[in-house]
Amino acid sequence: xxxxxxxxxxxxxxxxxxxxxxxxxxxxxxxxxxxxxxxxxxxxxxxxxxxxxxxxxxxxxxxxxxxxxxxxxxxxxxxxxxxxxxxxxxxxxxxxxxxxxxxxxxxxxxxxxxxxxxxxxxxxxxxxxxxxxxxxxxxxxxxxxxxxxxxxxxxxxxxxxxxxxxxxxxxxxxxxxxxxxxxxxxxxxxxxxxxxxxxxxxxxxxxxxxxxxxxxxxxxxxxxxxxxxxxxxxxxxxxxxxxxxxxxxxxxxxxxxxxxxxxxxxxxxxxxxxxxxxxxxxxxxxxxxxxxxxxxxxxxxxxxxxxxxxx
Amino acid sequence: xxxxxxxxxxxxxxxxxxxxxxxxxxxxxxxxxxxxxxxxxxxxxxxxxxxxxxxxxxxxxxxxxxxxxxxxxxxxxxxxxxxxxxxxxxxxxxxxxxxxxxxxxxxxxxxxxxxxxxxxxxxxxxxxxxxxxxxxxxxxxxxxxxxxxxxxxxxxxxxxxxxxxxxxxxxxxxxxxxxxxxxxxxxxxxxxxxxxxxxxxxxxxxxxxxxxxxxxxxxxxxxxxxxxxxxxxxxxxxxxxxxxxxxxxxxxxxxxxxxxxxxxxxxxxxxxxxxxxxxxxxxxxxxxxxxxxxxxxxxxxxxxxxxxxxx
Numbered sequence: 001x002x003x004x005x006x007x008x009x010x011x012x013x014x015x016x017x018x019x020x021x022x023x024x025x026x027x028x029x030x031x032x033x034x035x036x037x038x039x040x041x042x043x044x045x046x047x048x049x050x051x052x053x054x055x056x057x058x059x060x061x062x063x064x065x066x067x068x069x070x071x072x073x074x075x076x077x078x079x080x081x082x083x084x085x086x087x088x089x090x091x092x093x094x095x096x097x098x099x100x101x102x103x104x105x106x107x108x109x110x111x112x113x114x115x116x117x118x119x120x121x122x123x124x125x126x127x128x129x130x131x132x133x134x135x136x137x138x139x140x141x142x143x144x145x146x147x148x149x150x151x152x153x154x155x156x157x158x159x160x161x162x163x164x165x166x167x168x169x170x171x172x173x174x175x176x177x178x179x180x181x182x183x184x185x186x187x188x189x190x191x192x193x194x195x196x197x198x199x200x201x202x203x204x205x206x207x208x209x210x211x212x213x214x215x216x217x218x219x220x221x222x223x224x225x226x227x228x229x230x231x232x233x234x235x236x237x238x239x240x241x242x243x244x245x246x247x248x249x250x251x252x253x254x255x256x257x258x259x260x261x262x263x264x265x266x267x268x269x270x271x272x273x274x275x276x277x278x279x280x281x282x283x284x285x286x287x288x289x290x291x292x293x294x295x296x297x298x299x300x301x302x303x304x305x306x307x308x309x310x311x
Numbered sequence: 312x313x314x315x316x317x318x319x320x321x322x323x324x325x326x327x328x329x330x331x332x333x334x335x336x337x338x339x340x341x342x343x344x345x346x347x348x349x350x351x352x353x354x355x356x357x358x359x360x361x362x363x364x365x366x367x368x369x370x371x372x373x374x375x376x377x378x379x380x381x382x383x384x385x386x387x388x389x390x391x392x393x394x395x396x397x398x399x400x401x402x403x404x405x406x407x408x409x410x411x412x413x414x415x416x417x418x419x420x421x422x423x424x425x426x427x428x429x430x431x432x433x434x435x436x437x438x439x440x441x442x443x444x445x446x447x448x449x450x451x452x453x454x455x456x457x458x459x460x461x462x463x464x465x466x467x468x469x470x471x472x473x474x475x476x477x478x479x480x481x482x483x484x485x486x487x488x489x490x491x492x493x494x495x496x497x498x499x500x501x502x503x504x505x506x507x508x509x510x511x512x513x514x515x516x517x518x519x520x521x522x523x524x525x526x527x528x529x530x531x532x533x534x535x536x537x538x539x540x541x542x543x544x545x546x547x548x549x550x551x552x553x554x555x556x557x558x559x560x561x562x563x564x565x566x567x568x569x570x571x572x573x574x575x576x577x578x579x580x581x582x583x584x585x586x587x588x589x590x591x592x593x594x595x596x597x598x599x600x601x602x603x604x605x606x607x608x609x610x611x612x613x614x615x616x617x618x619x620x621x622x
Contacts, residue, residue: 090496185401188539209520212537221611223532226523228499260614291618300532301612303571307602 002249004044005115006033007134008124008148008238009104010054010072014084015277017091017232025278026058027083029124029148032235035282036242036269037122038065039290040250045115047071047134049107051078061283071112078103091230092207111137120249123147123168124238128160135167144254146170146245147199148237151177166198169254172241174205187212188219201259203244205237213263215256222263223300225271225293232277236270239282243269268293313560315355316426317344318445319435319459319549320415321365321383324589325395328402328543336589337369338394340435340459343546346593347553347580348433349376350601351561356426358382358445360418362389372594382423389414402541403518422448431560434458434479435549439471446478455565457481457556458510459548462488477509480565483552485516498523499530512570514555516548524574526567533574536582536607543588547581550593554580579604 013027030048037044045068050059052074063069079102087094109130116139123131125148135145147168153161154177165171171194179185182193191202191214202214208230210223243266248254251261268290275281324338341359348355356379361370363385374380395409420441427450434442436459446456458479464472465488476482482505490496493504502513502525513525519541521534554577559565562572579601586592 186539186541188537206520209517210534219537219611220614221534221537223521223534226499226530226532228497230497257615261616264614264616294616294618298616298618300530301614303531303575303612304568305572305575305605305609307605307609 002042002120002252003115003118004037004042004245004249005047005111005118005121005134006030006037006044006124006242007047007109007122007131008033008126009081010046010048010050011081011083013234013278014082014098015232015234016086016097018087018089019231020277022277024082026061027234027278028081029126029238031062031279032238032273032282033122033124033242033245034062034067035065035279036239036273037246037249038067039243039269039285039287040246042246042249044068044246044249045071045112045118047109047111049073049075049103051080051103052076054080068112068115071110073107073110075103085234087233091233094233109134109137116140119143119252120245121145122241122245123164124241125150128153128157128164132160132164132167135164143252144169144245144248146172146241148172148241149177150174151180154180162197165194168199170201170203170259171199172203172205172237172244174207174237178202178204188214201256203263205240207233207236211240211263211267213256213259215259218256220256220260220263222260222267224267225296225300227271227274230274233274234278236273239273240266240270242266264294264297268297313353313431313563314426314429315348315353315431315433315556315560316358316422316429316445317341317348317355317433317435317553318358318420318442319344319433319437320392321357321359321361322392322394324545325393325409326543326545326588327397327408328588329398329400330542331588333588335393337372338545338589339392340437340549342373342590343549343584343593344433344435344553344556345373345378346376346590347550347577347584348557348560349378350554350580350596350598351557353557353560355379355557355560356382356423356429358420358422360384360386360414362391362414363387365391379423379426382421384418384421386414396545398544402544405544420445420448427451430454430563431556432456433552433556434475435552436461439464439468439475443471443475443478446475454563455480455556455559457483457552459483459552460488461485462491465491473508476505479510481512481514481570482510483514483516483548483555485518485548489513489515499525512567514574516551518544518547522551522574522578524567524570526570529567531567531571531574533571533578534611535578536604536611538582538585541585544585545589547584550584551577551581553577575605575608579608
């Protein structure tokens with residue numbers, strides 16, 4: 001069974017959407033990635049940090065899903081990272097109301113010893129130096145390193161971001177961030193420029209408009225499932241990344257062709273995440289629900305045009 | 312061979328994009344629809360009006376492609392409809408600089424006698440009463456009526472628009488227009504409301520983000536081909552509609568399954584239209600170029616996940 005190392009935040013979120021608001025609930029990139037990847041038959045470990053205020057039940061939610069939390073550091077005298085945001089009516093934009101780094105400010109990630117030979121490393125959104133530190137601890141070269149990042153790190157830690165990007169196979173980034181990173185409006189040209197920075201595979205996430213996978217001149221497109229309502233988009237990108245990396249770890253096939261399937265699995269899982277607040281929907285998700293939605297993705301995208309040069 | 316009636320503007324356009332600007336060139340919804348549909352083996356007729364200032368060479372461009380122009384009325388003392396627009400840097404928005412209706416103001420469309428039994432009617436963007444007048448002239452019930460419209464008619468002729476929408480099988484409309492017409496933000500909910508207005512099939516165009524086809528609870532999604540650069544978006548929506556209706560007229564299969572293919576053909580042809588100014592690219596387009604790009608669409612969208620309940 002493949003091993004998957006996940007680094008990222010484990011956090012408290014307070015969310016406000018047009019449908020309602022929450023108190024402090026379970027959140028964080030590594031949380032969403034871990035819950036999503038746990039849909040697959042892989043061994044995963046979360047490398048992160050929380051404060052003494054973090055409920056042990058939240059940690060149990062992860063460890064009950066076969067996620068190794070031995071290197072989820074608990075700083076007893078510290079407070080857990082806290083993010084609060086409010087979504088606008090169109091759900092495509094949001095205001096950040098609060099960001100309290102707390103224990104994240106002095107975080108030194110530690111990879112569990114028996115994960116230093118993991119096949120897949122998923123570097124969730126965090127300071128690029130923390131992401132690099134995880135890579136530096138690996139004793140065998142991973143088969144696949146996936147990195148997620150955001151515009152904030154382009155603003156405050158661009159050289160460090162460029163350094164770690166050189167060392168990854170896949171980067172996942174949203175459309176505006178791809179444009180910011182490259183100065184190119186066309187996503188095709190932006191992806192080419194990001195290839196030149198290191199990653200052989202570039203995933204550009206377009207929210208409700210789906211996601212594009214670029215590999216040299218090849219492009220694959222996974223739409224987002226059109227939904228009657230999006231209840232809370234928080235964690236959708238991380239859930240996508242968790243599904244993508246989890247599926248690849250499970251299938252142990254890191255080809256472009258199989259990454260297409262990984263992109264569809266990522267989109268499928270993300271389409272559940274947005275149906276309820278926070279992690280709520282991911283915690284009740286069943287395998288047959290996932291399979292049913294994969295069938296919807298097939299119906300949504302597959303067509304039957306036979307060209308002359310085909311059989 | 313199926314017959315296709317096309318109504319819409321035949322016009323002069325003056326276009327400015329970040330790549331350059333044109334003088335008055337050939338444009339108009341019916342022009343783009345006709346050129347696009349002429350990629351298929353169908354008999355088509357354009358019902359429209361131009362002024363005495365319209366060059367006969369432009370009419371020849373259409374009739375040379377097996378498009379019946381006998382009811383393209385020429386008002387000798389009148390001037391041709393003129394539209395001028397300037398695209399912003401992102402190419403997704405534009406300012407209209409001039410709209411001169413001219414001969415369109417008193418246009419009474421006349422369907423050629425031998426097209427009054429046409430299988431397919433494509434109602435291009437025009438006043439909804441003109442669109443209805445074309446339907447009223449049909450002597451046999453068409454197998455398929457497709458209507459394209461725009462926000463302008465929602466502002467100035469909403470009751471007439473609702474009247475004609477009742478009588479069509481397919482409506483093509485962009486995302487903002489679907490929201491305006493229904494007051495719903497979710498495109499899934501908007502499509503449901505448009506179903507209730509009459510059309511059994513609803514196509515929502517999202518520009519660079521592709522197009523969605525809705526039929527009751529079924530949804531199909533055709534992406535737009537990701538392009539290095541979009542040179543001039545003018546006519547892309549009409550080219551899409553021409554490819555969609557032309558393909559259906561050629562194959563004589565008006566099922567939802569075949570409409571998926573029609574959507575892909577429409578997207579394929581539109582991806583060529585935007586490569587050069589105005590109709591320029593469509594005038595040189597070859598069949599093997601279309602087939603090559605259809606293959607790109609397959610590569611872009613087709614994946615290979617086998618589910619448990621499938622063979």
